[in-house]
Amino acid sequence: MSQRIPVRELADSFRGRASEALADDQLRTNFRVAMDSLMKKRADAFPDEDEREGLREQGNHIKARALSRLPDLLEQLEEKLTDNGVKVHWAETTEEANRIVHAIIEARQGSQVVKGKSMVSEEMEMNDYLAERGIECLESDMGEYIVQLDGEKPSHIIMPAIHKNRRQVSKLFHDKLGVDETDDVNELIQVGRRTLRTKFMEADVGVSGVNFAIAETGTLLLVENEGNGRMSTTAPPMHIAVTGIEKVVENLRDVVPLLSLLTRSALGQPITTYVNMISGPRKADELDGPEEVHLVLLDNGRTGAFADAQMRQTLNCIRCGACMNHCPVYTRVGGHTYGEVYPGPIGKIVTPHMVGLEKVPDHPSASSLCGACGEVCPVKIPIPELLQRLRQENVKSPAEQPKVKGGGAKYSRRERAIWRFWVALNTSPVFYRLFLWGATRFGRLAPKKAGPWTDNHAAPVPARKSLHDLARTHLEKGEGQP
């Protein structure tokens, strides 16, 4: 991967990257302001709590039903899409998906690709793969365009450039495109728009993601607000859609509540500006549209999640980003800190199946389990519960046979021994009382620095008498007893 797009060098651990992010006041302000605004938008989009909860429950059930029939639905989807003239490809790994996409483009002797926004293509690192083979891939979503221009990765799954404010974008455009600096967002958008407009017309291939793949009708549904998705999927002579296998739903009726949940949870919109429903290439009597349409269905660890009853719930995800918008950790450290394609709470639970827990061993711990994510998830993924499960998998010994890919990454005999001591303490009343006795008498002699806790806190001072002692004395006296 010698020609990879240069990415800003970041520390190699979550904690290291978090420290860097926390020290960046501009970054923190950008995230705080943006996330506060997104939380408000979502709240405003669901004024009726009962309606919201009913819809979330419906969304949860629709996804559960689809997942319970996943293999069948995927086969039905392939059949219907094939009937509609869409060529369907299956990829078990991102490498395989890239090879497929490359072969399709090669067959058409394509050299210029214009892309709509697609997180699966980020998962594949498709831009790098194609660039190494002489094919230029241009991002056409404004946020994606900005991060691509700056050699960065998206920091949010819906708003890839949310870590930058308008002045930073203006400076970037000035440096890279030679345009005058401006504070006017509309003017900045016009700059991007002018550059992209010609690219849409010149491109050989348009690549997009998929929000919902509808099995009954063989329809690919794609939502967006900028029109670049429609341009990417209709202007070039060939359209390649890439998506994860969990995006399939049974029928169009199922899409209605899911779509409402998606747009309201993501940006607080009743509906996106564009809702594209793609059901095949241009027909003989049609004036526009691509001549060829392909769909690449990517596994990349999803079947591993599927095989586990609890972790299967990660496949409910409709990629709205509400969990990160509401996450107190994400809000402070931003998306790049996670070091992976999918940041935030959802990233922490979907990434282990893709790359293995050993590559992201700190992700499950990077949460206070406050539950804000699970509370807003439109399809009711129990994110805190799944984080706790990953923590279990993380500390399993090899003999305990971790069930999640790369599990056991945090197994430590030393830490296990500490917890064994904790068990002994808390299951033996004599030992526990002895501990209380010692702590209440000598606890205040403890050092003023005690590990990471005293980085942020004054050293905790145990009381002079424990509740065990106070309660016994009080209850023996029997003064307050009725």
Place this chain on the structure above:
Amino acid sequence: MTELFYDAAPNATRVAPERSGARDYPPKPAEITLFGTCVVDLFYPEAGLDAIRLLEREGIRVHFPQAQSCCGQPAWTSGYVNEAREVARAQLNLLDNGLPVVVPSGSCAGMFRQHYREVFADEPDTLQRVEDLAGRTFELTEFLLHVCKVQWQDLGAPTQIALHTSCSARREMNTHLHARALLGTLANVERLEHDHESECCGFGGTFSVRMPEVSGAMVLDKTRSLVESGAVEMVTADGGCLLNINGSLEKQQQPFRGRHLASFLWERVSGEVTP
């Protein structure tokens, strides 16, 4: 590629359980067990005693089994299931006498109410006892409000306070509603909202030592908004949050402090000022 699916666990698709936090409340019992929690035991024992006093004031006989220790939450949230189960079993055995259990901490009550059934998921025989315990466990403010239906006369001077509720407890058991309602019955207490009130204080048990940088940033923001709220003090019904928030305030050498809601409530209704 669909052959990849066929080794999948059969019938493994889950739907989300209902977790509204709503429940039916029994009439006021004659006696209860107080589960003090390990944090209150060691750091805020006066709050535990004040909880006992508040309950006794309502005519309830309080038991405090001396063999109690910790609910098992630290090991559970750290992923040490077996270790959590052993400690949980000790409490389960201890509390297996049918008496209502009152807990002066939302997250520990939530452990009994919600998470013991996950801790003992593989033990069908134990699950029945777990459900029994869950059904008779109450967080202190919830118990005072809905079971004791307290009618208090506020004997304290007019004051303004901020309320912080533990995140997991709020989401699992609506503790914010209970605490607000209780404070609302006190004529001389005004509750002031603070910025990002529902946001986590950054404690999260072992999170605060595994991710001290992020946790530290969270508690700094929380303490700042508490201080800026204009309140005289903060009250909370969760010892973990209190340890985190007060520890940070002390480190910053801020005079502002939080205290356990039980102590605050006892002071208001008894007229006694805790030293």
